[in-house]
Amino acid sequence: MTPIDLVVLIAYLGGSTALGLWWGRAQKDTRDYFLGGHAIPWWAVLISVVATETSALTFVSIPGLAYVGNLGFLQIAAGYVVGRIVVAYTLLPRYWEGELVTAYALLERRFGVATRRLASIVFMVTRALGDSVRLFATAIPIALILGRVVPHAMPVAILVLGLLTTVYTYHGGVRAVVWTDVLQWCVYLVGSVVALVLVLRATPGALAAPGKLQIFDLHFGFDRPHTLWAGLIGGAFLSMASHGADQLIVQRLFASGNLRDARRALIGSGVVVCVQFALFLLLGVGLFAHYGGQHFDSPDSIFPRFILERMPPGLVGLVVAAILAATMSMHAGAINSLAAATLHDIVLPLSRKSISEAQALRLGKRFALGWGLVLTIAALLYRAQGTPVVVIALSIASFTYGALLGGFFLGLFWPRARQRDAMAGMIAGIAGMSALGLFAHIAWPWYVLIGTSLTLFVGVVCSLQTSSCTPEVACERSSTQG
Numbered sequence: 001m002t003p004i005d006l007v008v009l010i011a012y013l014g015g016s017t018a019l020g021l022w023w024g025r026a027q028k029d030t031r032d033y034f035l036g037g038h039a040i041p042w043w044a045v046l047i048s049v050v051a052t053e054t055s056a057l058t059f060v061s062i063p064g065l066a067y068v069g070n071l072g073f074l075q076i077a078a079g080y081v082v083g084r085i086v087v088a089y090t091l092l093p094r095y096w097e098g099e100l101v102t103a104y105a106l107l108e109r110r111f112g113v114a115t116r117r118l119a120s121i122v123f124m125v126t127r128a129l130g131d132s133v134r135l136f137a138t139a140i141p142i143a144l145i146l147g148r149v150v151p152h153a154m155p156v157a158i159l160v161l162g163l164l165t166t167v168y169t170y171h172g173g174v175r176a177v178v179w180t181d182v183l184q185w186c187v188y189l190v191g192s193v194v195a196l197v198l199v200l201r202a203t204p205g206a207l208a209a210p211g212k213l214q215i216f217d218l219h220f221g222f223d224r225p226h227t228l229w230a231g232l233i234g235g236a237f238l239s240m241a242s243h244g245a246d247q248l249i250v251q252r253l254f255a256s257g258n259l260r261d262a263r264r265a266l267i268g269s270g271v272v273v274c275v276q277f278a279l280f281l282l283l284g285v286g287l288f289a290h291y292g293g294q295h296f297d298s299p300d301s302i303f304p305r306f307i308l309e310r311m312p313p314g315l316v317g318l319v320v321a322a323i324l325a326a327t328m329s330m331h332a333g334a335i336n337s338l339a340a341a342t343l344h345d346i347v348l349p350l351s352r353k354s355i356s357e358a359q360a361l362r363l364g365k366r367f368a369l370g371w372g373l374v375l376t377i378a379a380l381l382y383r384a385q386g387t388p389v390v391v392i393a394l395s396i397a398s399f400t401y402g403a404l405l406g407g408f409f410l411g412l413f414w415p416r417a418r419q420r421d422a423m424a425g426m427i428a429g430i431a432g433m434s435a436l437g438l439f440a441h442i443a444w445p446w447y448v449l450i451g452t453s454l455t456l457f458v459g460v461v462c463s464l465q466t467s468s469c470t471p472e473v474a475c476e477r478s479s480t481q482g
Contacts, residue, residue, distance in 0.1 A: 008317030009324075013164060016183060016328065020168025020176035029357040030364050033173035034101050034340040035254050040178050042261035048252050048333075049269040050276065051181035053242070055134040055330035058280060059188055059323050064299030066284025070214040072226030076445060077277045079235020081270035086236065087244035088263045091408060095250065096259040101344045103250040110411035112419040113349050118426060119404055120345035123247055124338055126400045128371075131334040132378030133392055135162055137300065138327035139379070142320065144304055158379045161324065162331070166372025169332045170365055174255055177332045184325030191322025192279055194315060195307070199286035202310065206289035207282060225443035234445030239270070241401035241448050245408050247337040334375065339367035395444045399437060402451015403429030409452065410459040417463045425459030 027033050040048075065073055094106055104123070108116035135158060142157035150156055168176050200206055207213065217227040224230065243249045243266060256262040287302055290310075296302050307319050343364045348355065355363070403426040410417045410425060433451045436442060442450070 002313040002316070004314045005317030005320070008314060009321050012187065012317075012321035012324065013160075016180050016325070017164050017168045019183060020172040020180050020332070023172040023176040023179055027173055027361065030101070030343070030360045032175070033361055033364050034251065034336065034344075036174045036178060038255065038257055040175070040255040040257075042256055042265045044178055044182055045252050045256050045261070045265040046268045046272065047185050048178040048181040048255075048329075049243075049249055049265060050272050051185040051326070051329040052248060052252060052333040053269075053273065053330070054185075054188070054276065055138065055327040058276075059192065059326040060137055060140065060300050060303055062277060062280040063284035063287060063303045064301075066212070066281040067288045067302050068299050069226065070212050071278070071281050071285070072215060072217055072231075073281060074215050074274070074277060075217070075226055075228050075231025076235040076238075077231075077274045079232045079237075079445075080239040080273055081267075082232060083236035083239025083241075084243055084266050084270040087240050088266050090412060091244040092253065092259060092262055092266065094412070095254070096262070100254065101251075102341050103245060103247050104341070104345050107407060107411060107422070108349075111417075111422045115407065115419050115422050115426075116345055117349070118423055119245075119407055120247075120341045122400050122404060122426070122430065123245075124341055126397055127246070127248060127334055127338055128375060128378060130396045131331060131375050132382055133396065134327050134330055135375060135379035136382045138323060138331075140300060140304055142324070144308060155380055158376060161328065162372065162376030162379060165328045165331045166335060166369065166376070169335045169372065170368045173364075174251065174336055177329075177336050178252065178255060180332065181329040184329040187318075187325040188322035189276070191319040191325075192283060195303075195311070195319055196279065196283045196286060198311060198315070199283065199290055199306070203286060203290040206286040209285060209289050212285045212288060222442045222446055225445050227443075230443055230445040234443075234447075234449055237405065237448040237452060238398060238401065238445060241405040241452070242397065245401065245404040246397075247341050248333050251337045251340060252333070331375065335368050335372045338371040339364050342367045342371070395437075395447070398444050398447030399433045399451070400430055402433060402448045402453075403427075403455050405448065406452040406455025406459070410456055414456075414460055414463065417459050418466065421459045421462040421466075424462045425455040425457075428458040429455035 031037060062073065091106075095103065098105075098109070100106065102120065104116045104119045107119050138161055139154055139157035142161070143153040147153040168180065172180075217224065218229075219227045220229065221227075222230075253262040253266060256265055283303070287306055290306070291302070296305070304323075307316055311319060343360065347363065347367075348360070406429050407422050407426045410422050429451045432454045433447055436450065437447075
């Protein structure tokens with residue numbers, strides 16, 4: 001990198017950290033820290049949702065998917081829109097019936113505190129594993145740059161990214177997260193557009209490679225991830241889980257002013273994500289033409305290699321900053337949502353003494369600091385695999401998302417279910433998906449649908465073995481006989 005690239009990169013890192021610290025100057029209580037006082041505009045929440053689900057996995061790995069394949073991933077993106085619409089009109093209204101801080105408080109209201117605790121722990125484990133992989137992916141291009149002048153560049157890159165994001169998230173809470181997300185989204189969108197323009201200018205006709213622009217695959221099997229059916233059905237269930245049962249995204253929606261704004265942010269984010277995926281995939285197609293289909297050891301290294309080898313001074317710093325922006329936004333959201341779940345789902349329900357708002361705020365910040373350190377250490381321990389990192393991260397989430405979504409759907413659509421039914425179903429869903437992943441060759445987009453179905457099936461069967469009385473439905477038989 002040239003001196004101007006380093007200036008751009010350092011200015012971005014320093015500016016985003018300073019912005020986060022500035023937004024955190026007036027935190028009064030946990031409602032401010034975790035929900036932004038329900039005062040964040042819907043368009044900012046929309047951008048934050050998009051930025052939160054767009055890490056370096058998207059920015060680095062999605063072009064790699066198109067390089068080795070085609071535009072078939074857009075079928076998954078179409079399913080994402082369908083899933084968001086379902087969540088907007090099923091789960092969101094239930095969330096807005098009360099003053100909730102975490103999504104899993106709804107499970108306590110329906111089943112009991114033990115179900116809430118189980119769901120929150122599942123979320124925390126899943127999010128910690130997935131986000132550590134994302135942080136590792138972001139460090140790849142930084143390590144390539146630092147490797148020329150710094151020994152052990154990969155650990156250094158992970159530490160810089162992890163600790164800087166932890167600092168501004170610790171001080172700024174969800175306001176810092178959302179508004180830095182807006183900045184970071186603009187940075188990585190500009191970076192990706194610039195990269196695509198450079199590829200097309202360097203390789204005329206780059207988007208005319210035979211077979212690379214194919215979108216639809218009508219294959220009916222369960223073994224391929226990028227088919228129309230896996231995309232529309234599997235992608236919809238994955239989106240329902242990630243945007244309806246994952247605290248990382250739900251917490252952003254809670255920051256909206258009302259239900260209508262939350263719906264606009266949620267459904268609108270699906271449309272924006274589709275356009276964004278198309279941009280990244282076209283970049284991968286262009287890179288395929290640019291390199292003449294050359295084989296690389298890892299698809300995740302193709303776009304970073306282009307950045308370092310072919311981009312002019314100044315733009316290298318901009319695009320590397322864009323890669324940092326993508327994961328810093330995801331990482332910040334993960335830290336804040338993990339802290340909220342730890343405080344409100346685990347600590348406060350178990351506390352035997354009264355905790356004031358000031359004490360709760362201090363605890364929430366400490367948990368944010370702790371989770372930031374945990375995720376950074378986990379990224380340091382991760383070892384690269386041959387599979388694209390985006391597939392690994394989505395697969396991790398898919399193993400447990402079905403159990404979470406199934407728990408919510410059991411509460412919504414099966415009044416007979418009780419707490420033990422929900423917990424049995426969720427545990428069976430996780431165990432079943434773990435076994436399936438080890439012994440069956442099924443593409444990852446189907447994981448959430450299978451996990452949700454298994455959770456619902458076990459929960460319903462368990463409920464049929466007990467009385468029809470539930471906390472929500474009075475036992476009419478007893479009342480009429482009495």
